[in-house]
Amino acid sequence: MKKNLTLFLTVVSIAAYSQISIPATSSKGVIVTQNNDTIVYKDLRYEKGKVTYKNVQTEAEEFLYDNSVKSIEENENATVVQNSASVLNTQQPDKLISIKDIKNHLKENDVKYKRGKSLNDVGTVFVIGGGAAFMIGGISNLSKTNEINNGGESKKGSSTPLIIGLVAAGAGVVMKIAGHSQMKNSINNYQNADTGKFNPNYYVVNDGNGVGMIMKF
Structure with missing residues (x-):
């Protein structure tokens, strides 16, 4: 029984992981780990089960094993706002006042x-x-x-x-x-350009059926 349960959990883990798409290389984007930590990266490389990247916030080179990655969103202009989920907002130039x-x-x-x-x-x-x-x-x-x-x-x-x-x-x-x-x-x-402007938030989610994106406003 214990062996069957272990085998079942292994199969489920492999099935869930197989739905995650990890690019071989990526210039910039966002990684969401299995612990729901959000990392803005650049210069990502993926080989032999290891994801190596440069953390934009710390400027340090880091790595993760592929089984600890929940999702990867490639986005040249994305920043991450930490919330209960990963919120991606497109960068916009600061509004001038003078x-x-x-x-x-x-x-x-x-x-x-x-x-x-x-x-x-x-x-x-x-x-x-x-x-x-x-x-x-x-x-x-x-x-x-x-x-x-x-x-x-x-x-x-x-x-x-x-x-x-x-x-x-x-x-x-x-x-x-x-x-x-x-x-x-x-x-x-x-x-007055921002008055009544529609600003949706996009959330990257992985619910076991695959990686997707939802919009909230």
């Missing part, structure tokens, strides 16, 4: 922000150019009023430069307002 940092980030990565900034810059050029044209036209008209033609009448200046300057400056102001509004919307979208 407006200056947000602007620098969006300037390189957000198309709408880039368009808004370009429109704002063009508007600035129009405002400066229109203001300069208006000023030059005004000075020119003032100088002409002091000149007297052959008939003894004062020369009249042209209103064209003044009109062009006003139109250009007005168009520039409109473009600057539109560009600034678009930039502000991009900043607000970045700041």
Whole structure:
């Protein structure tokens, strides 16, 4: 009876272990041991029943025998949060808080922000150019009023430069307002990006029927 029980337990153990897939090599991922310990590894090698890897947390080279491994999840961007099960969360860059940092980030990565900034810059050029044209036209008209033609009448200046300057400056102001509004919307979208965001947690489990993953939210 004792021999039969031992044989039965051995067969069950082999059947359970045979469902665990251990890669020959793996660059990075997570190991869950039979004791439910979670280890983030890199540079994993598996040969002759021995799993050798580098522990990311301790930077030390360690090893496990394959019969002590419960599951292995290969994931280049995974971190592990210890819980009643192994929780895998994809790494995301830290959210920026400073407006200056947000602007620098969006300037390189957000198309709408880039368009808004370009429109704002063009508007600035129009405002400066229109203001300069208006000023030059005004000075020119003032100088002409002091000149007297052959008939003894004062020369009249042209209103064209003044009109062009006003139109250009007005168009520039409109473009600057539109560009600034678009930039502000991009900043607000970045700041509110996590509101109502769906962030599920993924759990690696081994219930005897095989290794699988469940999602909780």
